[in-house]
Amino acid sequence: MATYEKAIRHSMVLIMLADGVIDDNEKVQVLKIINKFGKNDLTMIQLERYVEVVKKEKEDVATYLKKVGPSLNEHGKEVIIKCAISVAIADGNIDKSELQMINDMSKAMQMSSSHLKGIFSEMFGDSKNN
Secondary structure, eight states, X not given: OOHHHHHHHHHHHHHHHTTSOOOHHHXXXXXXXXXXXXXXXXXXXXXXXXXXXXXXXXXXXXXXXXXXXXXXXXXXXXXXXXXXXXXHTTTSOOOHHHHHXXXXXXXXXXXXXXXXXXXXXXXXXXXXXX
16 A cells, blocks of 8 residues: 555544544545545445554554655645545534644644645635634
C-alpha cells in the first residue's frame, strides 16, 4: 500500500475518533474517502476492525503525519486536510477537538496557517479556522 493511501486511511480514522464519538455518518464518509483515494477498498466490517487497531496504537495524528508528511507532495497534503474536514463535518458539526486535530495535522505536514485557512475558505466560502 502506498504511503499516500496509508496516510489517508490512518488520518481519516484518527479524525473520526477525535471527538470521542464515532457517528455512523462519519464511518460512511471515511469508507467513501478510503475507497475513493485508495486502491485497496475496504468493507464496513474491515473499517471497523481497522478503527480498533488504530485505537490500540495510541499514536496521535500529528506524530503519524510528521513521519509520512515529507513523502507527500502539496496536493497530497491538501487532499488529506480536505478529507479530514469532510469527515469532521459528516456528523453535522465540527467539534473543537476535530478543528484542533485538523490544525495539528496541517502543522505536522508543515503547511502554513494561511494555506489551511485557504482550504477552509475554498470549502466553506469563509474561514471556519478561527
